[in-house]
Amino acid sequence: MLEVxxxxxxxxPFLALAGVTLSVRPGEIVALLGPxxxxxxxxxxxxxxxLRPRAGAIRWESAPLDGVPAHEIVERGIAVxxxxxxxxxxxxxxxxxxxxxxxxxxxxxxERRREEVFAIFPVxxxxxxQRVRSLSGGQQQMVAIGRALxxxxxxxxxxxxxxxxxPRVVEAILGVLGEINRAGVSILLVEQNxxxxxALAHRACILESGRIAGEGPARALLDDPHVRxxxxxxxxxxx
Amino acid sequence: xxxxxxxQQVVLGLLIGGLYGLxxxxxxxxFGVLKVLNVAHGELIMLGGYGAFWLFALAGVDxxxxxxAVVPASLLMGALLYHGLFAWVVRAHxxxxxxxxxxxGFGLGLALHALAVQLxxxxxxAVTTAYAGAxxxxxxxxxxxxxxxxxxxxxAITVGLHGLxxxxxxxxxxxATAEDWEAAALAGIDVRxxxxxxxxxxxxxxxxxxxxxxVGYSISPSIGLEWTLKALIVVVLAGLGSMLGTFVxxxxxxLAEAVSATAFGGPYREVVGLLIFFLVLVAxxxxxxxx
Amino acid sequence: xSRAGVLAGIGAVAALAWLPVVVRRDDHLNFFVLxxxxxxxxQSWNIIAGYAGQxxxxxxxxxxLGALVTRSLWIGGAPVVAGMLAGAAVAVAFALxxxxxxxxxxxxxxxxGTLALGEILRITVGNVLPEISTLPTDVIAGYRLATRYWIAxxxxxxxxxxxxxxxxxxxxxxxxxxxEDEEAAEATGVGALRLKLVALVIxxxxxGLAGGLFAFxxxxxxxxxxxxxHWTFDAxxxxxxxxxxxxxxxxxxxxxxxxxxxxxxxxWVDFHLLIFGALFVAIVxxxxxxxxxxxxxxxxxxxxx
Numbered sequence: 001m002l003e004v005x006x007x008x009x010x011x012x013p014f015l016a017l018a019g020v021t022l023s024v025r026p027g028e029i030v031a032l033l034g035p036x037x038x039x040x041x042x043x044x045x046x047x048x049x050x051l052r053p054r055a056g057a058i059r060w061e062s063a064p065l066d067g068v069p070a071h072e073i074v075e076r077g078i079a080v081x082x083x084x085x086x087x088x089x090x091x092x093x094x095x096x097x098x099x100x101x102x103x104x105x106x107x108x109x110x111e112r113r114r115e116e117v118f119a120i121f122p123v124x125x126x127x128x129x130q131r132v133r134s135l136s137g138g139q140q141q142m143v144a145i146g147r148a149l150x151x152x153x154x155x156x157x158x159x160x161x162x163x164x165x166x167p168r169v170v171e172a173i174l175g176v177l178g179e180i181n182r183a184g185v186s187i188l189l190v191e192q193n194x195x196x197x198x199a200l201a202h203r204a205c206i207l208e209s210g211r212i213a214g215e216g217p218a219r220a221l222l223d224d225p226h227v228r229x230x231x232x233x234x235x236x237x238x239x
Numbered sequence: 240x241x242x243x244x245x246x247q248q249v250v251l252g253l254l255i256g257g258l259y260g261l262x263x264x265x266x267x268x269x270f271g272v273l274k275v276l277n278v279a280h281g282e283l284i285m286l287g288g289y290g291a292f293w294l295f296a297l298a299g300v301d302x303x304x305x306x307x308a309v310v311p312a313s314l315l316m317g318a319l320l321y322h323g324l325f326a327w328v329v330r331a332h333x334x335x336x337x338x339x340x341x342x343x344g345f346g347l348g349l350a351l352h353a354l355a356v357q358l359x360x361x362x363x364x365a366v367t368t369a370y371a372g373a374x375x376x377x378x379x380x381x382x383x384x385x386x387x388x389x390x391x392x393x394x395a396i397t398v399g400l401h402g403l404x405x406x407x408x409x410x411x412x413x414x415a416t417a418e419d420w421e422a423a424a425l426a427g428i429d430v431r432x433x434x435x436x437x438x439x440x441x442x443x444x445x446x447x448x449x450x451x452x453x454v455g456y457s458i459s460p461s462i463g464l465e466w467t468l469k470a471l472i473v474v475v476l477a478g479l480g481s482m483l484g485t486f487v488x489x490x491x492x493x494l495a496e497a498v499s500a501t502a503f504g505g506p507y508r509e510v511v512g513l514l515i516f517f518l519v520l521v522a523x524x525x526x527x528x529x530x
Numbered sequence: 531x532s533r534a535g536v537l538a539g540i541g542a543v544a545a546l547a548w549l550p551v552v553v554r555r556d557d558h559l560n561f562f563v564l565x566x567x568x569x570x571x572x573q574s575w576n577i578i579a580g581y582a583g584q585x586x587x588x589x590x591x592x593x594x595l596g597a598l599v600t601r602s603l604w605i606g607g608a609p610v611v612a613g614m615l616a617g618a619a620v621a622v623a624f625a626l627x628x629x630x631x632x633x634x635x636x637x638x639x640x641x642x643g644t645l646a647l648g649e650i651l652r653i654t655v656g657n658v659l660p661e662i663s664t665l666p667t668d669v670i671a672g673y674r675l676a677t678r679y680w681i682a683x684x685x686x687x688x689x690x691x692x693x694x695x696x697x698x699x700x701x702x703x704x705x706x707x708x709x710e711d712e713e714a715a716e717a718t719g720v721g722a723l724r725l726k727l728v729a730l731v732i733x734x735x736x737x738g739l740a741g742g743l744f745a746f747x748x749x750x751x752x753x754x755x756x757x758x759x760h761w762t763f764d765a766x767x768x769x770x771x772x773x774x775x776x777x778x779x780x781x782x783x784x785x786x787x788x789x790x791x792x793x794x795x796x797x798w799v800d801f802h803l804l805i806f807g808a809l810f811v812a813i814v815x816x817x818x819x820x821x822x823x824x825x826x827x828x829x830x831x832x833x834x835x
Binding site: 278348353507 | 585631632634635636637638639641642643644647649650653654655656759763766767770779791798800801803804806808809810811814815821
């Protein structure tokens with residue numbers, strides 16, 4: 001469904017992506033792993049329409065995403081939960097969810113979808129009139145995900161959802177992602193928490209210095225010695 | 240300087256303060272959403288005033304009624320100005336954008352001022368309706384009715400604006416764009432459309448302010464710079480983000496001017512606002528956008 | 531600056547010095563004085579804005595201070611040159627007094643902050659000295675336009691020299707580094723504040739001298755008049771239209787501006803501002819290098835045919 005081919009992107013003279021190829025098939029959860037500065041966020045920005053790539057192609061449901069503005073990409077069925085959540089500080093939970101359904105395609109059925117979001121994240125229903133800046137990190141992440149879900153996406157992209165969150169909260173959120181996927185939404189997940197990501201995903205790609213350095217079924221990568229050494233730390237060596 | 244004189248000055252200061260607030264609202268909206276500092280905002284106010292004046296002079300339209308024509312016309316003019324000029328400016332990053340918009344606004348302001356001088360001559364004008372001289376006596380303080388009505392209208396417009404930004408779908412989109420335009424785009428908001436709307440509404444607010452200025456006070460092609468400065472002072476005082484807060488900021492400026500005029504003499508009325516402005520700016524050198 | 535450039539400059543000044551001998555009509559000579567005054571004012575603004583990158587919208591304050599001090603001292607009996615130097619000194623002193631505070635502001639905030647400062651000064655002077663300033667009759671009797679012309683020429687030459695000298699010097703390079711990216715410049719050890727203050731001193735000193743000329747030139751005017759923002763705006767328009775940050779820009783711009791202004795003023799008051807306002811916007815958006823850039827492109831196109 002999502003196909004990225006030979007993608008190159010730069011910030012000024014700095015080449016952040018040097019030819020990336022990956023895909024997300026319908027119903028899949030694909031994890032995108034790699035060290036800091038590898039270009040993961042850059043890739044997300046290209047897919048979401050915030051950054052124009054220098055070369056290469058991005059196709060979504062067989063149509064090119066070249067030069068399509070971000071809000072239009074939402075309309076086509078991709079919703080992004082950006083790094084650091086990027087919420088609107090003075091707005092309430094409810095207002096965020098309402099804004100999430102801003103795209104014309106998402107307006108129909110938005111009341112029902114809001115109920116679904118509250119069903120997934122009950123704590124948001126309790127706090128729906130609260131300003132998001134008074135919520136905890138985990139709750140804010142839920143708002144961010146909820147906002148993206150309100151757009152009725154067929155592909156949900158998340159950039160580092162576990163950042164700054166307690167392990168228990170991370171577990172809960174990744175559990176939720178599993179639920180969402182089983183309901184039919186494909187997921188592209190950028191994560192630093194390699195263990196959790198590989199436990200959830202079907203497939204994984206490793207991005208290093210702007211290039212794909214490895215790819216395959218998540219289980220296989222869990223056993224891959226390079227991955228274990230580079231990303232899974234001393235805990236992995238014990239197994 | 241008696242208490243009665245001071246009270247009278249304070250009342251007059253609050254009456255014009257409401258207009259300062261309205262004038263600032265448009266500038267604040269545009270600055271907050273587009274990150275564009277349109278220093279021609281005062282000239283837009285001036286043009287709104289002339290719109291009301293000529294409707295009155297040529298067609299006998301009561302200026303408060305003229306609002307119904309001037310506001311939509313200003314809205315349209317704002318849309319044209321955005322498409323013709325500021326749509327280019329918003330392509331740059333924030334810091335370049337602010338600087339470019341300052342320069343563009345400067346040129347635009349000069350051009351509009353010169354145009355007004357050509358079309359309307361440099362004479363001062365005011366709308367003098369039949370009821371213009373009516374004055375209410377409230378406990379020894381004279382309150383010109385027209386100015387009181389203007390204050391009430393300015394407040395009503397501000398409240399309406401606040402409601403618009405809170406309830407209207409695109410109003411919320413505008414607020415979201417102001418807070419984080421990338422996140423807004425990711426939520427499906429057409430940011431360019433939000434910019435267009437914000438700029439048009441900002442211009443409409445300027446037109447409304449100008450209409451009210453023409454009826455209680457006076458207008459001439461040269462009032463542009465003065466009103467841009469008033470709006471800037473209020474925006475810096477009140478900060479960005481709240482229309483009601485901006486209105487209060489306007490009242491505060493009016494109040495400060497009244498007090499200083501009574502204390503130091505009329506001619507120094509303007510100086511206190513400018514001084515406060517400079518001092519507040521220097522105290523917050525990081526600008527108005529950080530939270 | 532190239533040797534050819536220096537020689538050309540000296541030649542131009544020498545030629546221009548003969549002008550009062552050749553040009554008999556006072557109104558023509560007035561035109562030249564106005565051009566030279568505009569060149570000086572524009573180049574002075576060019577230094578702080580074009581080279582150091584600080585858009586100072588309160589420039590008229592220094593012009594006004596120079597005029598105020600010069601006028602007072604000269605009418606009081608001092609030789610005018612001494613008055614002008616004192617005027618420049620006061621302008622610089624004021625610049626240093628507010629400079630440290632003002633330079634805490636960046637970009638557009640500096641611009642509107644200095645605008646406010648300029649207005650504060652104008653209003654204050656207008657309140658303290660509301661009456662028109664006229665020259666005593668014996669001074670009017672002894673008024674020689676040629677003297678004003680030569681002083682104007684000297685100031686214009688001085689301002690062009692200052693800009694030329696700056697653009698070639700380490701000081702000037704440092705200022706340009708600050709203009710391009712102040713943080714990066716600071717990181718490499720360039721003392722940004724010091725450079726900005728130096729630029730401000732040179733800029734305001736020249737503006738003060740220009741103000742002194744204004745005071746010497748005009749027979750009567752309101753003391754607050756040279757503090758009016760339109761002097762700043764003139765400098766901004768001229769510099770940008772000519773080519774901000776270049777040596778020749780303000781000169782080209784000044785000639786173009788004064789010519790059009792005097793020519794159009796006959797029929798339509800302030801009409802030149804409509805044209806220049808629109809031209810200014812066009813230049814900021816499309817041709818940031820102004821007439822100098824346009825000229826360069828034309829020359830390149832000519833050469834390639």
